[in-house]
Structure formats: C-alpha cells, structure tokens
Amino acid sequence: MRHSRSSDLRRRGLTVLTALAASALAATTVTAAPAAAAPTAVKPATPAAGQPKLGDSCTSADLGKRYPYIKSTQVVPTITHFKGWYVTEGSTGSQTIETSTQTVVTVQVGLSADIQGSFQVELLGQVGGTLGLNVQVSSSTTSSESKSISWDFRRPGYYALYEGTRKVTGQYGSLNCNRVGTGDGTYATKWVDGPESGGYTTYTTLEEGAVRCEDTVPAGSIMRKAQDLLDCGSPAAAAKHPAGPVPSAKADQARHDAATAAKAARAAQRVKTPQAAKPAPRAALNCQPAVYRIDVPGKPLNWSAPALANDGVRLRQSNWTSAHLDNWRLCDVTEKNGVIEASLWNWGSGRCATIPADIANQERAYLTTAACGEDDLQRFYIYRDVPGSPKVGVQNKYTGSMMGHDRYADGELIRQYSSGRQDGTGTYHLTGV
Secondary structure, eight states: OEEOOOOHHHHTOGGGOOHHHHHHHHHHHHHHGGGGSSOEEOOOOOOOTTOOOTTOBOOGGGTTBEEEEEEEEEEEEEEEEEEEEEEOGGGOEEEEEEEEEOOOOBOEETTBOOOOSHHHHHHHHHHHHHHTOOBOOSSOBOOOSOEEEEEEEOSOEEEEEEEEEEEEEEEEEEEEEEEEEOSSSOEEEEEEEOSOOEEEEEEBOOEEEEEETTOOOOTTSHHHHHHHHTOTTSHHHHSOOOSEEOOOHHHHHHHHHHHHHHHHHHHHHHHHHHHHHSOEEOSOOOBOSOOEEEEOTTSSEEEEOOSSTTSOOEEEEOOTTSTTTTOEEEEEEEEETTEEEEEEEETTTOOEEEOOGGGTTSTTOBOEEEOOEEOGGGOEEEEEOSTTOOEEEEEETTTOOEEEOSSOOTTOBOEEETTBOTTTTTOEEEEEO
C-alpha cells in the first residue's frame, strides 16, 4: 500500500477554499474545459525549429527523415483511484483512507508502450504544446496499487476521495519527403502525409483530493469527474450512514468498463506480436527483373546482406567476393499515393531484409535478413527523388522507422531510427546493376 502526502492547504479540503482560491481554480479549469469535452480535430502544433509542415518543399537529403504531426486530440478527466466515504458530525478531522484503483492509464504510441525513439518523444511533446498541458513524454503508467490519501474533513457529508489525471488521446500522422506530381508533367519533392500513422495516449500530472455531493465544482474538472462517480442521487447517498465507506454503483461500473477496455487492448497487442515473430511462409515472391545496389551516394560502400544468419546488413564495398550479397530485387511491389511498398530480396542469400522481431521495438535495432514470409517487418516503404535521380529513403512498414547508419565506415550496420538520420545519411542511391 502506498501513502501520499498532501500539503497543509490541500488537507483543508474543498469546502473551506477561500473565494479567491475558488475563483482561481475555476479560471484554471475553464481554460482546459474546451479540450475536455468531445474528441476535437486540431491543427498540428507549431513546428519545432527546422520542422516542416505538410506540403512544404523538401530535398533529396530529407528522403530518409520523418516528422510526427498531430491529427486529433481529446482530453478527458480520468479518476485513477476512488473511494466513497461518509463523514458524520462525530468523525470530522484528519483521516487517512485507502482508495482502490479505478483505472490505469499507460503512455502509448501506436501499440507500443516502450517510449524510447525520438519520433515518439517529439510526438508527445507536440501534444503537450498543442494543448498547453504538461504531459508525460516517456514510458509511464499510473499506479495499479491501492493508494492512501490523507485529508482533513471539516464538514460532514458524502465524500469522494480520489486521485485523477487528464487522459490525453488522439491520432497522429507522419510527414515524409517524397516525389509529387506538379500537374504539368514534372515532379517536385514535398513533405507528404506518410502511410505510417496511429493513435497515442498520455496523461497530465496527478491530482488528489476530496469532494462532497454538496460542493459546486467546475464542469470538466477532475473534481467534477470524481463527484459524478459518487452517485450522489442514489438512495444510498441520501440515507444516513455510519462513518466510513459507502459503495457507488457508478464507480463500480466505470471500473468494470475500464478493465474490459484494458483487457481488449492487451489482447490486440498479443495478436499482433506473434504475427511479427512468426511470419507465415510465402509461396513465391513476384520480383521485378531489375537488380539494384543500395549505395551511399557518391561513395563506394553499399548495403551488403549477411552471410551468417546472426549477422546484420552492413556497409561493404562490392568486389568479386561479394557473391551477389550486395544485389537486391524489389518484390511484391505496390504503390499508393506515389509511395512504393516492397519486400527487399537479396540475390546472394535468397532471403528478405527484415528487422528482427525480438528487438523491433528498439531504437537503432539493426537490419538483417530472414526467410521470406508474409510479415510487415519484411515490408518497406520507398520514398523517391524526382525522376532521373536514383536517391531514395527506406522505411520499415511495421516499426515506422527509417533506415540509416551511424557513421560511414566499412562494416557499419544498417539500423532503424524512428525519426530517421537528421544529418541526411538516411538517403541512399537505388543503383541498377
């Protein structure tokens, strides 16, 4: 059981707030109230220094980069811990009461609660900037343990003891650089809405307190949410009680609904993970006849597949010992909105490029090859420069991360970076051989 400490001011309780404090509290809540209602589409946050907007021009050096942007956001007051408590004339004063878990909020981007990539951190930072709220931007979850709250009850009545937060959810998109037709038969490179998108969840700072049925509190506030769970209009609330806990049907139902939703989310996560770990075998690849090297522009090193299964794709120089390990074909190619999706089949090994499933959630996970199968870890989006230029950026479909390398050196591993390589080293040449 965890115990919390409250300041002397907070221990005095809502019912003895001064008029000035109550006015300030109302003003603060009114500021957040519009975001606390229904899901609301919002404009992307003001871009950070150097960050582009949808439709801005980009260059070939940007083909291996991506940026997050916010498509929608919703802020909902959420009670994480709750206890209904009846205070009689003889039981006022300071008490410590154990509350039970009402719901658990976990920071999540897409289906991952492992927040470690720069794309995820920047995304959540934009959420906070858009709303003017201080939100969690790292792996975090509200407590699933019971929690003790100390409070100084000055008046009798039916109270909600609570801890809560503002749960922030919404949809995000990815800005990627790609060729775009200008309408007159020519092309330009612009920041487009990339195919990788999803939902996010985060939350604001935690707040604890106590509120009575009789208290007037701002609409859309965490206190109001706790008061709603108190079931003030029920016969149980109206009846006289001995001092102590009082059940709330509304709180019980809300806790049940939250547990059901959390169970469904965990089931969805379990379904997707095994699919990535054990790709179904592919009957045959439909590969284009062209063969390519994936070169570092203007330099002799290129992607070379591993000869050993436990190694990764590395930068190597082509020579007579390469045995076609540096030759690749695009297979099962599709195209949508000008973005190619393909499997990368290696001529030398007969295997397909992939991110290992057991480290796919990690920033800087290395690229390797595996037996070709029906697996999004083996599918890649290819962003292209204007026609006539062989420059491309490569993005893994499952992780959303861009391919790149830490430094230009013989034997350097090709790795994934959630935001790409911001120095332009994620741009490669797709050179026909």
